[in-house]
Amino acid sequence: MKDLKKLTAGILAEKLEGLDAADIEKMIETPPDSTLGDYAFPCFRLAKMFRKAPQMIAQEIAEQLAGETAFHEVRNVNAYVNFFMNRAEAEADAVVDVLEKKDEFGRSDLGAGKTVIVEFSSPNIAKPFHIGHLRSTVIGNSINKIYDALGYDVVRINHLGDYGTQFGKMIVAYRKWGSEEDVRREPIKSLLSYYVRFHDEAEKDPSLEDEARATFARLEQGEKEETELWKWFREESLREFTYVYDLLGIEFDSYAGESFYSDKMDRVIDIMNEKGILQESQGAQIVDLSDYNMPPAIIRKKDGSTLYITRDIAAALYRKETYDFFKNIYVVASQQNLHFSQWFKVIELMGFDWSEQCVHVPFGMVSLESGTLSTRKGQVVFLLDVLNKSIERTREIIKEKNVPAEALEQTAKDVGVGAVVFNELSNNRIKDYVFSWDKVLNFDGETGPYVQYTHARASSVLRRTEEDVKALYEGSAVPDMALASSDAAYELMKAVRKFPKIVEEAGEKYEPSVITRHIIDVAQYFNKFYHDEHILVEDREERLARLAVTIAAKQTIKNGLALLGVAAPDRM
RNA sequence: GCGCCCGUAGCUCAGCUGGAUAGAGCGUCGGACUCCGACUCCGAAGGCCAUGCGUUCGAAUCGCACCGGGCGUACCA
Numbered sequence: 001m002k003d004l005k006k007l008t009a010g011i012l013a014e015k016l017e018g019l020d021a022a023d024i025e026k027m028i029e030t031p032p033d034s035t036l037g038d039y040a041f042p043c044f045r046l047a048k049m050f051r052k053a054p055q056m057i058a059q060e061i062a063e064q065l066a067g068e069t070a071f072h073e074v075r076n077v078n079a080y081v082n083f084f085m086n087r088a089e090a091e092a093d094a095v096v097d098v099l100e101k102k103d104e105f106g107r108s109d110l111g112a113g114k115t116v117i118v119e120f121s122s123p124n125i126a127k128p129f130h131i132g133h134l135r136s137t138v139i140g141n142s143i144n145k146i147y148d149a150l151g152y153d154v155v156r157i158n159h160l161g162d163y164g165t166q167f168g169k170m171i172v173a174y175r176k177w178g179s180e181e182d183v184r185r186e187p188i189k190s191l192l193s194y195y196v197r198f199h200d201e202a203e204k205d206p207s208l209e210d211e212a213r214a215t216f217a218r219l220e221q222g223e224k225e226e227t228e229l230w231k232w233f234r235e236e237s238l239r240e241f242t243y244v245y246d247l248l249g250i251e252f253d254s255y256a257g258e259s260f261y262s263d264k265m266d267r268v269i270d271i272m273n274e275k276g277i278l279q280e281s282q283g284a285q286i287v288d289l290s291d292y293n294m295p296p297a298i299i300r301k302k303d304g305s306t307l308y309i310t311r312d313i314a315a316a317l318y319r320k321e322t323y324d325f326f327k328n329i330y331v332v333a334s335q336q337n338l339h340f341s342q343w344f345k346v347i348e349l350m351g352f353d354w355s356e357q358c359v360h361v362p363f364g365m366v367s368l369e370s371g372t373l374s375t376r377k378g379q380v381v382f383l384l385d386v387l388n389k390s391i392e393r394t395r396e397i398i399k400e401k402n403v404p405a406e407a408l409e410q411t412a413k414d415v416g417v418g419a420v421v422f423n424e425l426s427n428n429r430i431k432d433y434v435f436s437w438d439k440v441l442n443f444d445g446e447t448g449p450y451v452q453y454t455h456a457r458a459s460s461v462l463r464r465t466e467e468d469v470k471a472l473y474e475g476s477a478v479p480d481m482a483l484a485s486s487d488a489a490y491e492l493m494k495a496v497r498k499f500p501k502i503v504e505e506a507g508e509k510y511e512p513s514v515i516t517r518h519i520i521d522v523a524q525y526f527n528k529f530y531h532d533e534h535i536l537v538e539d540r541e542e543r544l545a546r547l548a549v550t551i552a553a554k555q556t557i558k559n560g561l562a563l564l565g566v567a568a569p570d571r572m
Numbered sequence: 573g574c575g576c577c578c579g580u581a582g583c584u585c586a587g588c589u590g591g592a593u594a595g596a597g598c599g600u601c602g603g604a605c606u607c608c609g610a611c612u613c614c615g616a617a618g619g620c621c622a623u624g625c626g627u628u629c630g631a632a633u634c635g636c637a638c639c640g641g642g643c644g645u646a647c648c649a
Contacts, residue, residue, distance in 0.1 A: 032592065042591060044629055054629080078592065079629090124649075165648065258649090284647050293575075294645090301647045308649050337576055338644055364578080365643070402609070415611095427585060430577070432642060439584075443611055445597040446585085453611050461608050505588075517586065520596085531604095531613045550608095572611085 001097045001497060004090060007070060008039050008083055015064055018049065034491060037075065037082035038090075044079055054079035088482040091493045095481065095548045098496065098555050099473055106499045106559045111152030114326035117319055118144045118154060121250075122257070122332070124161035125237040126170055126191035129244050131381040131435050132373045135363050138424045138565065140331035141250050142512035143361065145563045150507050155323055159315065160257025162234050164308065166195075168216030171229050172208065173198040187236030196376050217305050220262060234259075247387055247417060249565060261314040265306050268314045269299065277349050287346050297342045309343050316347060320354055327357050329510065334362035334430065361510040364432035381435055391416030393441055394449070402460070402571050414567035415449055422448025425512045425564050426520075446520050448566055451557060454523035458554035459570040461535050461547075468540075468547055477544050484545035488532045492525035496552045503563065512564055519560035526553040 009025035016024065024041070031040045043054040043061070050057055055078055062076035073084040098105050120140020123133050144154045173194035174183075182190040202208040219226040238255070245251070269285070272278040277287050283302035289295065299310050319328055330340065340360035348355040366373060373379055394416035395408065403411050423440050426447075427433065443449040462469050471477035499518065506514040535546040558568040 026589095029591075030588080032594090036592075040592080042630095044591075047629075080592065161649065282646075286646075295575095296646060298647050303647085305647090307647065333643090334577065335643055336649080339649085341576090362577085367642095397611070401611090431585080432578075433584085436584095439598090442598075445611095447597090447611085449611055450597095453609085457609050457612080464608065513586090514588095517596090524596085527612060528614095530608080534608065536608050571609095 001093050001500070004085055004497075005039060008041075011065065011068060011070060012041060012061070012081075015061060016046075031080075031082060034487070034494075036077065036080075037073075038085045038494070039083040041081040041083070042079060043081065087485040087490045088480070090497065091481040091485060091490065091549070092479070094493055094497045095479060095552055098552045099475075099548075102555060103559060103562070105555055106503050106563075107149045107151070108500060108504070109151035110504065111147065111150045111326070114152050115323050116147045116152045116154050116327045116329065117157060117323055117325045118147070118329045118331065119157045119159045120144075120331040121245075121252075122159040122161060123241060124166070125234050125257075126188060126195065127237075127375055128188050128192060128380065129241055129383050130373065130375065131383055131386060132366050134383055134386075134420070134424055135366060135429070136331045136333070137245075137248065137250065138421050139361070139363055139429055139512055141248070141565045142425060142515075142563060143329065143331060143507075143510055145565060146503060146507045146512065146515070149503055149563060152326070155254065155325075156252045157254045157256065157319075158252040160234075160238075160255055160259075162230075163220075163258035163262060163311065165213055165216045165305075167219060167230055167233075168212035168214070169198045169202075169208075170195055170233065171215050171219070171226055172212050174229065183233075183236065187233070188240050191233060191237070192375065199376060213303060213305070217303055220305055230259075244383055244387075247384075247413070248421065249417075249567075256315075258308070258311045258315075261311045261318065262306075264314040264318055265310050268310060268317065271350050272299065272346075275350055277346075287349065289342060289345060292345055294338065294342055294345065297346050309339065309346075312339075312343050313346060313350075316343075316358060317352075320352070325354075325357060327359055328354075329359045329361055331361045331363070334364060336360075337362055359510070361429070363429040367432070367434050369434055369436065386420055386440060387417055389437075390420050390441060393443075394419070397443070398572055404571070407571065411569050411572050414569045415452055415572055418452055418561070418566040419443060419448040421564060421566050422451070422516065422561075426516045428513055429511060449572075451519055451523045451561065452566070452568060452572060454526055455554055455557045455561070455568045456570060456572045457530065458526065458550050458557070461550055462554065463570075465536060465543070465547065468544055469551065472544060472548055472551065479545040479548040480541055481545055481548065483542045484533075484549050486529075486533065488525070488529040489546070489549050492522065492529050492549060492553055495522045495525050496556045499556050499560065506563075515560050515563050519557050522553060522556050522560070526550075526557075529553075 005028055006025055009021045009028055012024045013019060013021040028039050028041055031037050043057040046057050047054045058079050058081050059076045061081045062074050065074040068074065071083050072086045075082045118140050121133065121137040123129055144156050148154050170191060177197055178194050198208065215226060219230055269278065272287065278285055278299060279288060281296065284298050285300035286296040286298050289297060297309055298307055300306055316328060319325060344355050344358050368379060368381065371379060391412050395412040398408065398411060420440055472479065502514060502518045506512060529549065533546065535550055537543050561568045
């Protein structure tokens with residue numbers, strides 16, 4: 001597709017001394033109202049340069065560009081030069097692109113040859129997968145897909161919380177109150193109950209905490225008995241997680257969790273010593289960060305065992321060496337902002353200039369109407385329950401619709417799961433939110449089912465005239481887009497044209513909601529177009545043009561949903 | 573205390589790295605199916621963009637201050 005903004009900037013640059021096209025392109029903006037044109041060039045800033053009133057400048061530019069064939073019209077309003085593009089040309093340009101690229105429409109090769117790592121989801125072993133884990137899982141998955149679409153090689157890492165003092169606690173608890181049989185039958189539920197009991201008992205008997213720390217230290221030293229138990233807990237837990245990931249359609253390239261780095265930490269400490277940044281304080285080994293207005297990073301506890309931060313540093317070193325990443329992205333809750341600032345700084349102090357390639361992508365907290373999530377206190381909503389309820393509700397609704405019986409289950413899953421995922425990705429990730437059943441199970445308005453419905457509706461139209469559609473794809477019929485250049489069609493096609501830029505923006509900001517918002521726009525424009533104009537008209541030429549618009553809308557929605565990890569069924 | 577984040581319509585949120593009268597959805601009220609899928613569409617009501625000062629030709633957007641909320645703040649993750 002042609003970049004019409006760039007083209008406009010280029011033409012303006014010829015008329016304006018002292019400004020190059022790149023500067024002008026940055027100044028060009030989109031008018032608040034489409035009746036004011038497709039692009040606008042504000043002239044306020046030129047006033048000083050040309051020592052003239054901005055309105056005058058705008059007027060003169062508009063007059064000079066009056067005959068320019070690249071534009072349908074150039075109009076002056078106040079201090080703005082407003083550009084109206086040739087609708088049919090712009091639409092045709094996009095249609096050709098969509099017909100040719102299909103599922104690839106919106107993809108680019110910006111990141112060719114570069115590797116991006118995304119660490120996301122990362123649940124704790126032996127704890128249930130709840131609504132709080134959904135954000136990292138779904139945001140991380142989408143960021144992966146976005147970077148993949150931008151041409152990067154992506155590596156999806158599930159940094160399982162499979163290590164740390166908590167496993168000391170778990171092992172102590174299992175030995176005291178656990179049963180092998182229960183763990184085999186209901187692994188997470190049983191392990192969790194031991195864990196909860198541990199905390200209750202430890203309140204009465206604080207020596208349990210010391211015992212747990214000692215047990216973890218033995219695990220870290222590779223003692224056989226502890227290691228066997230730990231391995232077993234990990235396997236059982238992973239089996240349950242996989243079920244949820246399958247439902248969400250999410251895959252990982254690596255499950256190297258914290259434990260994977262347990263033997264890679266001495267090196268980290270050696271490097272720190274070489275650089276002379278490690279010091280002893282209150283029996284622990286720390287890196288002092290007071291020069292950077294941060295509390296110290298504790299690298300090694302007084303009992304010799306390591307912490308989260310040490311493992312993250314070891315993991316980053318390993319990943320740099322293994323993958324030579326261009327970017328190393330962490331999709332982790334904003335609660336850990338300080339943690340990431342600390343260890344990014346430590347890495348820099350260790351002399352690694354790639355510390356700036358490490359990016360923390362934080363997101364806001366999820367809470368319940370009854371308060372903060374707490375697995376231990378039973379204040380929790382399980383993700384599986386949410387997904388199942390949503391699927392169930394979808395099944396009820398689509399039973400009477402146009403879904404063949406054999407496709408019902410799959411469709412209920414696509415739409416039900418899609419609703420939950422879409423909902424999760426519709427707001428800026430940094431915002432906190434309160435989980436509400438009403439909200440996830442509401443399918444009206446700006447929701448996944450709304451967008452999916454729009455897609456299914458477009459598919460339905462296309463299904464009715466397969467010959468025409470085939471002809472368009474094969475190129476044996478070339479649509480005359482002048483026959484579909486109404487306001488409704490044009491606004492829709494403008495949104496389609498914008499899609500590749502939207503993908504780039506979402507990548508730059510690490511913000512899937514940019515895509516979510518945009519495909520809602522596309523769906524809204526399509527629904528308006530659909531209502532305003534009959535697509536399957538008698539006249540073939542007119543019909544082909546409107547079908548081309550329909551194909552473009554459907555494809556954009558489908559590709560956008562794919563980047564969110566949401567399916568786009570043809571019927572629902 | 574200190575640090576970071578959030579504060580836009582009754583509710584949930586957009587608002588592009590400063591621009592032309594601040595936009596959606598939900599909810600409320602009122603309309604549109606003998607017509608390509610009504611999980612749809614159209615219309616109405618609803619705002620001193622928390623507050624104050626500043627920078628600027630121009631501020632919801634940038635800076636400072638202040639209020640309210642969240643998170644974090646040495647051996648949990």
